[in-house]
Amino acid sequence: MRILVTGNAGFIGYHVARRLLERGDSVIGFDVVNDYYDPALKEARLKRLDETASTSSGDYQFVRANLADRDAVDSCFAAHTPDRVIHLAAQAGVRYSIENPHAYVESNIVAYTNILEACRHAGVGHLTYASTSSVYGANTDMPFSEHRPADHPLQFYAATKRANELMAHAYSHLYRLPTTGLRFFTVYGPWGRPDMALFLFARKILAGEPITLFNHGNHTRDFTFVDDIVEGVIRASDQPAEPNADWDSANPDPATSNAPWRLFNIGNNNPVKLTDYVAALEEALGRKAIVELLPLQPGDVPDTFADTSALETAVGYRPATSTQTGVRAFVDWYLAHYENVPA
Template identity: 55%
Template sequence: MTWLVTGAAGFIGSHAAHVLLDRGETVVGLDNLNDYYDVRLKEARLERLASRDGFTFHKASLEDKPALTKIFEQHNIKKIIHLAAQAGVRYSIENPDAYIQANIIGFQHMIDLAKEAKVEHFVYASSSSVYGSNEKMPFATADSVDHPVSLYAATKKANELVAHTYSHLYGLPTTGLRFFTVYGPWGRPDMSLFLFTRKIIAGEPIDVFNHGKHRRDFTYIDDIVDGVIRVADNTPTPNPDYDPLSGDPAASHAPYRVYNIGNNKPVELMTFIETIEKHLGLEAKKNFLPLQPGDVPATYADIEPLRRDTGFEPRTSIDEGIGNFIDWYRTFYN
């Protein structure tokens, strides 16, 4: 079977592509290699994939529908894991247009081509940020997500709505995945673990927002990818028993689902930092700051529906996951 993985040079996408190749699938990778963060890291991820049988790469942007159309014409794509997007909560305040182009227009291009190609399953990245100002914990997919606090979150909520429309109108099976703070080897340099590690080693102070009282459902990359593949293998079907009066926005009469993928064990930011210090053998210089615009004080995933439907179970502790990242970081950056 041929799979299209968008964002194949990205953190989650590159890991997902390796897992699919490990089990003998054919993988078509798509990425535009933008400079939102260090392109050399993206190229290094791609270099590892390029050496593997069964992998083909196309450089293209989601906004370029003719280029995307050619990719679909060249390959008999059966399933899509759509992870390419403009990432980052704070950057969405500085550059909103990038999010409209990639996350709204680009998403519509991709799902429209999936519909035309009659793919078996369109799996796409949503985000825990859609929960916005919700205060009920843990966050559940049955909760309302109508109060985003960043444009990034608003675009991800819009993706879920567009996906439902395509599932309803065209019978396209779609599943949205709300990721909760992914970390691990080959991670993104704009994320806290990468930033903290680099600055602590350099002896520079780290910015500790919300005075270290943030709580995040940090989820290790291997657990995330296990969940992604389990979901991709579990194609949703129409649910004639769905009760519209239930008010559950994560289910439908249509072949449509939305799941949380998280560790289900939130960790306070100061504990996270202390674990990094332990594995580095260094103490961080800390610059305590208030909560930033667009940020939320806590995330906590209710993953029971994902457990029920796919058998997903996160297995990696924060201590093990951070240790693995530090080992990779020291090797990669010599």
């Protein structure tokens, strides 16, 4: 299977590409390797992918280009003819979307349109793409379910990812392109992004600096370990979306669709209070945090909780890594990778 993985220099994309190579797939990576955060970390991930490819039976090729460049995307599809696409490249970050919304238009709207167009012209068998739990926005009906509305995002990042879901449906309907959107819930783990909470907290605790907990630490999050996300992504990609078998063309229900399109939550199905997450990090580091409590930030969602029953029914998988296990794995990687951090 030839699988194009966009954003393979990024956190989740790196882990997905590596797992595919380890099982023997041919992987085409596509990433611009920008400087949204330290490019050295992205280059280190790419080096690890080269090392994995050298010992695996799968072929690996890397395209360093911008997905917003339509010609670059079309050339990649023409040269490599992927069977499937796993689209994980995006401009992430809730707070940064308030500062720089134009970056989200380029990376999450223009680039995504280029992927959709390339997939439909190339006859790709299945497009699996990343969405986010942030699309639930002002919804307070827990646990979050894919069957409930997600029409009131609280920041522009979430709005662009919700747009991706709707754009995918249009292409699935018009061109019968099978698409699967995956709403990730607070992913963390080794090789994570430096702007993520766990990364920031670890660095500051080790340096003896205070960490900031917004909403006075009362957030709850469905923290999901990256290995669980990867397993869900690959299982979903391996089972292409199909038209709704229960669709009645004679009496169509306007609330449903016959397109080969679907959405799944991927979360741990176990919300954890932010202060408990910090406690797990303190235990793993053997250090106490200096905590500064502040009010809720604009755009923040107070709580997230994933209903993962649809994912479990469709692909036979449910994330289950505990916070303590996942945080310990992150700390082990962090201390090994950043040898110059304070002891």
